Amino acid sequence: MGKLYEMLKEDYRIKEGLKTCINCGTCTAICPAAEFYRYDPRKIVDTVQRGNDSDIEELLKSDVIWYCGECMSCVTRCPRKNGPGLVIMALRNLSAKLGYFVHSEKGRQLYPLTKIMTGNILNYGYCVHPDTFKWEDHVESGPVWKWHTEHLEDNFARLGANFRGEGPGVLRKIPQESLDELKSIFDVTGGTERMNAVEKFSEEKAREMGMSIEEYFTYTFGHCSEGHLNEE
Amino acid sequence: MIYQGKQKIWSEYQKEIPDDKWFYVRSCIRQNFFPASERMFMEICRDILKKDFYETEHHTTCGGIAYHCDTIPQETAMTIVARQFALMTEAGYENYVASCITSFGNYTEILQTWEEFPELETRIREMLWKACRKEFDKPKYLAHASDLIYKYRNLIAEKAKFRLVNKETGEPLRVVEHIGCHYAKMFPSKGVGGAEYPYVLAGMIEAWGGNVIDYPERRHCCGYGFRQYHVKANRGYSISNTHKKFESMEPYRPDMIITNCPGCPYFLDRWQYVIAEMEGKTYGKDGFGIPVFTYEEVAGLVLGYNPWDLGLQLHQVAVEPLLDKIGISYNPQEKYKGLDSKDIMRPGLPQNLKCF
Incomplete structure (x- = not known):
């Protein structure tokens, strides 16, 4: 578990939104952004919970974390009470803080x-x-x-x-x-x-x-x- | 009484809403786009129903849109909200009602987070003191303004001059209800009826004589998406979601749509205009769109208010076919007038979407 993962874990939205994701993909199925963009919240949550810093850095510098509309439809339907939308908010917060957002067009x-x-x-x-x-x-x-x-x-x-x-x-x-x-x-x-x-x-x-x-x-x-x- | 099916689910999501004495905070988007709706809300609550609703000019944005556009840290959003609670405390109120769904979601999320992480609440209290020298009590009850109109729906029905009924056939109007995502999707128990079968607008529609339409994409987001609308380059996201909803509701031939969110009525109205101009497609009869209303606009209509006092001239989709269907009279010459019938010209007309 690396430094970026540790920084993410300090965010209350990670504490609230990332418990034990079972990778079922319900969030992606319900997600309005996933229908429109090349976007898969299931993969993002999985990347974060794996805790690998180079993968997280890649996410923070990517377009994909900026595709979510923060409607929070995923929160209602997650069978394990996770909040992929909250995980996205924490990722965006860290990307803004570290200046990684300038690496992507949507960022x-x-x-x-x-x-x-x-x-x-x-x-x-x-x-x-x-x-x-x-x-x-x-x-x-x-x-x-x-x-x-x-x-x-x-x-x-x-x-x-x-x-x-x-x-x-x-x-x-x-x-x-x-x-x-x-x-x-x-x-x-x-x-x-x-x-x-x-x-x-x-x-x-x-x-x-x-x-x-x-x-x-x-x-x-x-x-x-x-x-x-x-x-x- | 034994509840079954959806009734059983609804009975598990009933929310305690005090009858009186509320501290009211406004919505950024509704003040811009639906200014008469907030005025109507206060008029219903204060003047018609004689309830105590207090407002101070010192309240501000809750910061919710900026927060969900990821432009301010969570601590900033929380401290702005803490200041709003301090204003409520100073005014001597315990019940807090927000006009905005994003705000309502924001307040709900913050109160729940503080409940789970008390050390964060302590930190925010310290920051508020440092920034503003203010202290606060948390609200005893938190409501969205639509919760209050839901609570008063039968009182409004008793005073109604019109019902949501086709005056020619006597049939109930076919009404789509659209609930803002942040009303109950994050915390289903905080909304009347929960997230899957919210009853807050359905209850109003039924009390005022209409029939609620169920359709496949009923719970789908309108497509606001915060940064997906505020940044011009992203607006394809917004219109695509609205398009999906209209394609899904079209076979059910809705007469009208009622919403309880600030952005949703704007997007559902304006994207119909854009779809008509881009694709030539309209969703109402004879080239018109399906009119979209706030719940206060509909309450005002059934109470017999002049449609132009309710601000319906600021919609892009024409409301006149629906007014005719209900039998509500209006003066077409007054539609685009200013105060005291001042002539302020009139808007241009779209090419495809039929308007007056």
Whole structure:
């Protein structure tokens, strides 16, 4: 049992999610990601429980750990009460921490995701906010949403929201002292350290790929190579 | 009474839901995409049923989406939640209700993990104190907002002006219910009816006159998948899962879909639009889609609210054929108006999906 395995075992999601996998494959049979991607949670759990460090390192640097949608359907159906989805979360956490995520295309998507999510949380107090939800990046939201984004204040007022307003209500402006507390939580709990690590590793990778960090953001957010899908 | 079959399973997954005095926290996605649903929830609970539901402007995201996009460590997510519990404690409440399914799953997972690993709870308490100088009690009861509407379903039925019934034939409407994955898939005993046969939405549908449709992919994920939607390159995953569900429910000719998750009604609505535009395929009658609703939208409709006050104009799939079928009147000219009938133009129309 190697160092990476020991680091994984410190994660509470491994303690919760990996007991005694019997490799029955129920998780793979039920998995929405396995139908779409070349993905097999059974194999991943088996690799982790074998505890071989070079195999785990290969996993941490691979695309496969990023295929899961974390719907947790596998947890319901596992006959031994394992949580393959939780094992995946622990693997992703370690991959982010060690900078291994930049070795795979799907892993590199952690950079735009981190920028979008943590930016929204620390600036607005929400994971998703109308000020940063650009219709051009979400054309699937349809012509109705294009219209909505052009008339945000009118539509929110019509529907009784408190958009950017003081006091409670839908999409209120979250008071600055509460945003300051969120920032402090990030600083104390490792959230800020994680953001900085993802940024540092991504900047290095962007340089290696000959891109500015802005180009890297756009590329990792929108590019999909062949070879990920079952039907390719 | 002897319970058999699904009734027996449901009876094993009944959840204690206090009747009153709740601390309410909002959903990031629902505030963006279904703003009137949260307003409707508070209106039903506070104004119609006269219950005590408290909200503070100081609550924030629970961090659940960021956590499931793997962008923040578990300790960060837990401490954000601990701060929310501290706000509840400061306000003098013990019952905690979340508007969001991801949040509900997040809270449930955290409370269970602390139960199993008390040393982690101690560490989070220390971190919260260090970061915010706050302390907290854990909620005595944790509920999802749909649990409350389920609990009040018969009170709502007593006040209903409409039922989920075809006004021409008198037949119950054929309703698909879709439960958000994080409602009970991780902890089946925390959801009304469990994970395999959840009753939280089925109970509402039955109480309001509709018939629940069973179909093969009833429990399949809508396809949100967190990073599988938020990253543009991955959205094929999301639409493929929605497509699978619609292909599976199509032969059962649903009149409507009810959901209890923030993302699901958005994806089930919008991917129908994309499938129609890409493939020319529509799942409703005569080129329309199957309308998808939040449970508060449906509660509002049966209570007789104006559909445009419920925000149904923000759906991409047209709701009018269903309103006509039930006999709910509406003013088409008012659909896309702002406050006090202000003219704010109207959306463009899709090429294939029939809309108004």
